[in-house]
Amino acid sequence: MDDRERQLKENALVDAIADDCASIRAAIAVEESRLVRRLADAWALAEEQSSRSASADSRRRDMPLRCIASQIGVETHLHDRTVQTKMYDAWRLVCYFGDTVAALETGRISKAHADVILEMGGRLEDAQVRAAFESVVLEWAAAETVGRTRAYARSWRRSSTRAPCSNAMLRPRTSAPSQSWISRTGCRRSSLSCRRSMRTRWSID
Numbered sequence: 333m334d335d336r337e338r339q340l341k342e343n344a345l346v347d348a349i350a351d352d353c354a355s356i357r358a359a360i361a362v363e364e365s366r367l368v369r370r371l372a373d374a375w376a377l378a379e380e381q382s383s384r385s386a387s388a389d390s391r392r393r394d395m396p397l398r399c400i401a402s403q404i405g406v407e408t409h410l411h412d413r414t415v416q417t418k419m420y421d422a423w424r425l426v427c428y429f430g431d432t433v434a435a436l437e438t439g440r441i442s443k444a445h446a447d448v449i450l451e452m453g454g455r456l457e458d459a460q461v462r463a464a465f466e467s468v469v470l471e472w473a474a475a476e477t478v479g480r481t482r483a484y485a486r487s488w489r490r491s492s493t494r495a496p497c498s499n500a501m502l503r504p505r506t507s508a509p510s511q512s513w514i515s516r517t518g519c520r521r522s523s524l525s526c527r528r529s530m531r532t533r534w535s536i537d
Contacts (some may be wrong), residue, residue, distance in 0.1 A: 360443075379396075438461055453489070
């Protein structure tokens with residue numbers, strides 16, 4: 333085998349490896365989306381159970397969340413508080429960034445990209461602004477690295493606070509509704525009330 337043949341063979345091998353890496357990454361993203369939906373379901377179930385509690389004792393009302401998080405923690409080898417945070421973040425992602433979860437399900441983006449969208453967009457209280465943010469940043473994330481997506485999302489968020497959204501920014505959402513339990517029961521609590529709930533739970537640990 334001469335040098336040219338060796339180079340062609342090695343180039344083909346690199347191409348095959350790169351293709352396999354992309355396929356594996358997409359498969360991981362699909363599984364990550366399943367985990368997100370199940371954790372969101374867990375949070376919603378805990379909130380549903382807590383809402384049925386007649387006790388004024390915050391510790392008793394928090395028992396459903398603690399029990400569910402503890403069981404998940406045992407099975408996944410994670411601390412209970414870490415699981416609670418993951419549950420809450422997953423609930424927010426499913427409720428407020430459905431297109432992002434859909435993109436994760438198809439392998440268009442990674443879980444790290446989705447985390448950036450939640451981190452940067454989760455602070456936007458206006459639903460229209462948040463939807464515009466997701467639409468624009470998600471399109472960027474599908475073709476860029478996590479780091480560049482974070483920088484772009486930060487820049488967009490800053491610009492949105494200085495000027496009102498244009499009609500072009502407020503593009504309609506196009507993804508299908510979530511099929512998980514959380515989507516069928518609805519997002520019952522506002523983000524603000526849930527943040528207060530989390531602070532209360534953590535303060536009594």
